[in-house]
Amino acid sequence: MLIGCPKEIKDHEDRVGLVPSSVLELVAAGHEVMIETNAGAGIGCADEDYVAAGAKIIATADEIFATAEMVVKVKEPLAVERAKLRSGQLLFTYLHLAPDAAQTEDLVKSGATCIAYETVTSKTGALPLLFPMSEVAGRLAPQVGAQALENNGGGMGVLLGGVPGVDPAEVVIIGAGVSGTNAARVALGMGASVTMVDRNTDALRAAVDRFGTAIKTVYSNKGNIARVVEQADLVIGTVLIPGAETPKLVTAEMIKSMRPGSAVVDVAIDQGGCFETSKATTHSDPTYVVDGVVHYCVANMPGCVARTSTFALNNATLPFALALANKGWEQACKDDPYLRTGLNVHDGKVTYEAVAKALGYDYTSPESILGL
Ligand SMILES: NC(=O)C1=CN([C@@H]2O[C@H](COP(=O)(O)OP(=O)(O)OC[C@H]3O[C@@H](n4cnc5c(N)ncnc54)[C@H](O)[C@@H]3O)[C@@H](O)[C@H]2O)C=CC1
Numbered sequence: 001m002l003i004g005c006p007k008e009i010k011d012h013e014d015r016v017g018l019v020p021s022s023v024l025e026l027v028a029a030g031h032e033v034m035i036e037t038n039a040g041a042g043i044g045c046a047d048e049d050y051v052a053a054g055a056k057i058i059a060t061a062d063e064i065f066a067t068a069e070m071v072v073k074v075k076e077p078l079a080v081e082r083a084k085l086r087s088g089q090l091l092f093t094y095l096h097l098a099p100d101a102a103q104t105e106d107l108v109k110s111g112a113t114c115i116a117y118e119t120v121t122s123k124t125g126a127l128p129l130l131f132p133m134s135e136v137a138g139r140l141a142p143q144v145g146a147q148a149l150e151n152n153g154g155g156m157g158v159l160l161g162g163v164p165g166v167d168p169a170e171v172v173i174i175g176a177g178v179s180g181t182n183a184a185r186v187a188l189g190m191g192a193s194v195t196m197v198d199r200n201t202d203a204l205r206a207a208v209d210r211f212g213t214a215i216k217t218v219y220s221n222k223g224n225i226a227r228v229v230e231q232a233d234l235v236i237g238t239v240l241i242p243g244a245e246t247p248k249l250v251t252a253e254m255i256k257s258m259r260p261g262s263a264v265v266d267v268a269i270d271q272g273g274c275f276e277t278s279k280a281t282t283h284s285d286p287t288y289v290v291d292g293v294v295h296y297c298v299a300n301m302p303g304c305v306a307r308t309s310t311f312a313l314n315n316a317t318l319p320f321a322l323a324l325a326n327k328g329w330e331q332a333c334k335d336d337p338y339l340r341t342g343l344n345v346h347d348g349k350v351t352y353e354a355v356a357k358a359l360g361y362d363y364t365s366p367e368s369i370l371g372l
């Protein structure tokens, strides 16, 4: 198969779809790999590293989209990239379609087959291609939240860990999944006082088993969220309903109840965000203030630690990229029901139910397309 990997063009997105060692594996399996020139610059991988792995360096994204049978990326295609997609082409990347009507419409119109990293599942019901980036974003969240609480960051001038004789910050993490657990690990390490909120009591039990009495846990309902948010210095939102738009669990009224100079970090912004006051921001201009509360809502947080993130992402994506290249997407999705759940759009049809429901499309099941 002819595989193409363009340079990412989202604001401050330095990750890249394939690292040289992944190229090596794909080439060893008999495939041709095209990498856009300088695609790996932000992760410390030069064109020569890709050439040594067997890739061909291509001058422009246009050439890659025009010829590749499978395009491997990191972020959702932006409008200029969507315009280059072709009918019958396979796109393998993050998509986050439910809150993004414009992208969904373009992908449907393109006729391409689009497999979303974030809805590929595993035997245990986990999301193996979201997992590594949720680990990264979760670990980054207290770090960016701590900066937002600094006077320079627009915050009230609170040190997350406090000092002897002065209280640490109160950090509330809504969603005790992968991002939430990683956020808790770092926030506790920085010395904050941490409360985790989830509607899944098993997730709260797992947090207590992991962190012991250092962590406080609260069951997720409106009243409890209103109470802990009002008392928080920093709220980190990491809620997910796979493939669907994030529920707005923290209302504008709750944000108003927080102390001026407190902060929120909406990790879940890529699925629409869990604060009513959230709107997506970029690494160039990551924060804004609503009712005195600093909001950080960057939708590609791992992009700022691109080297760590790209290698972690490739560890997870490579087996699936190999299966897609070796067998073609149809056979690969027939053989693997967990990869099949990644199919979001095919030949003008929306093939992921939560996306169809969120955006008012008819839903066509992957099984019906594959004749299963
Ligand atoms: N902004 C960014 O750069 C990045 C964002 N993400 C996003 O972070 C979000 C979280 O991802 P993961 O941690 O992997 O998900 P996860 O599935 O591991 O965890 C989500 C948690 O939310 C909980 N939840 C669902 N409904 C809830 C409710 N009503 N109240 C409280 N908790 C509720 C679930 O029980 C689960 O424990 C996703 O939207 C993901 O796309 C992930 C990586 C990077």
Ligand SMILES: CC(=O)C(=O)O
Pocket: 094, 096, 118, 130, 133, 134, 270, 299, 300, 301, 302, 303
């Ligand atoms: C998961 C995701 O959207 C990201 O890593 O940017």
Ligand SMILES: [Mg+2]
Pocket: 270, 299, 300, 301
């Ligand atoms: Mg994102």
